[in-house]
Amino acid sequence: MPRPPLDLSVYLVTDTALCGGPDGVVTTVRDAVAAGVTVVQLRDPDASEADFIALGRALASELAGTGVPLIVNDRVHLVDVIGAHGAHVGQGDLSIAEARRLLGPDKLLGLSVSSPAQVAAASRIPSSMTDTPCESAPGPIEHGVLDYLGAQSLHATGTKPEAGEVGLNVIAACAAASPLPVVAIGGVKASDAADLRRVGIDGMAVVSAICGQPDVTAATRALVQAWANAQPGVNSTVTPPPRHVNVLLTRPEGAEEGSYTAPRPVQEDR
Ligand SMILES: Cc1ncc(COP(=O)(O)OP(=O)(O)O)c(N)n1
Ligand SMILES: Cc1nc(C(=O)O)sc1CCOP(=O)(O)O
Numbered sequence: 001m002p003r004p005p006l007d008l009s010v011y012l013v014t015d016t017a018l019c020g021g022p023d024g025v026v027t028t029v030r031d032a033v034a035a036g037v038t039v040v041q042l043r044d045p046d047a048s049e050a051d052f053i054a055l056g057r058a059l060a061s062e063l064a065g066t067g068v069p070l071i072v073n074d075r076v077h078l079v080d081v082i083g084a085h086g087a088h089v090g091q092g093d094l095s096i097a098e099a100r101r102l103l104g105p106d107k108l109l110g111l112s113v114s115s116p117a118q119v120a121a122a123s124r125i126p127s128s129m130t131d132t133p134c135e136s137a138p139g140p141i142e143h144g145v146l147d148y149l150g151a152q153s154l155h156a157t158g159t160k161p162e163a164g165e166v167g168l169n170v171i172a173a174c175a176a177a178s179p180l181p182v183v184a185i186g187g188v189k190a191s192d193a194a195d196l197r198r199v200g201i202d203g204m205a206v207v208s209a210i211c212g213q214p215d216v217t218a219a220t221r222a223l224v225q226a227w228a229n230a231q232p233g234v235n236s237t238v239t240p241p242p243r244h245v246n247v248l249l250t251r252p253e254g255a256e257e258g259s260y261t262a263p264r265p266v267q268e269d270r
């Protein structure tokens with residue numbers, strides 16, 4: 001079954017410490033989603049497995065019925081346990097073939113890239129996915145193995161100092177090389193929206209622009225508004241679904257409960 005289109009425009013990656021603990025993550029996610037965040041990724045590399053599951057389940061319950069997917073960072077084996085919609089892996093994590101095998105066909109999968117070469121590599125078929133590996137064979141993208149790419153890092157960031165910085169030109173080259181939607185990460189702020197949209201990026205992945213902000217609602221609205229005001233560039237790979245204004249507090253006919261396909265109620269000013 002094909003996975004539904006993703007609205008990556010304002011993608012929140014959680015940070016438990018910045019949010020002041022697990023309860024702070026839940027309230028941050030609640031406020032951010034009400035203000036227009038379109039994807040939430042649970043990221044807590046330091047959490048024990050039990051704490052990660054507990055927080056993941058709390059977020060899954062918080063997001064149920066909102067239309068916003070919950071993505072699990074790195075711990076692909078916990079996606080089903082948590083009741084999440086998918087996972088995000090990086091170049092040093094388990095392979096996308098293994099991640100997709102664990103996830104099955106219906107969950108979302110994102111991969112980090114920091115160069116056009118990594119975008120191209122993601123498009124080549126991994127030998128573990130076919131009996132006859134071949135450069136010209138359809139790759140993970142054509143197979144539907146991947147749903148989106150995370151281009152890292154736009155700017156150096158104190159949230160993850162080891163991430164470095166590739167700058168806008170490399171992020172733009174990743175977008176141009178990718179047949180999949182690409183979200184940018186690393187020091188992304190509302191003031192980056194115009195540049196990112198112009199070069200064909202499909203969304204902004206942020207931690208500290210939302211987590212730990214004194215007013216999460218205002219911070220999120222600033223990101224949402226900046227994205228909405230920015231002009232999409234020629235390389236945009238997806239057209240986000242139409243925004244729905246103060247509608248659809250109930251499930252549409254035929255949609256599954258907890259499905260992330262349904263449009264969400266959003267702020268008047270989007
Ligand atoms: C949307 C998004 N893009 C990139 C990353 C970074 O993933 P990775 O390189 O695996 O680093 P960690 O987050 O696992 O430390 C991301 N998490 N999300
Ligand atoms: C989780 C993560 N990955 C990155 C990468 O470049 O790989 S940067 C990052 C954190 C981004 O935080 P902030 O929005 O506060 O800069």
Ligand SMILES: [Mg+2]
Nearest residue numbers: 074089090093
């Ligand atoms: Mg990772």
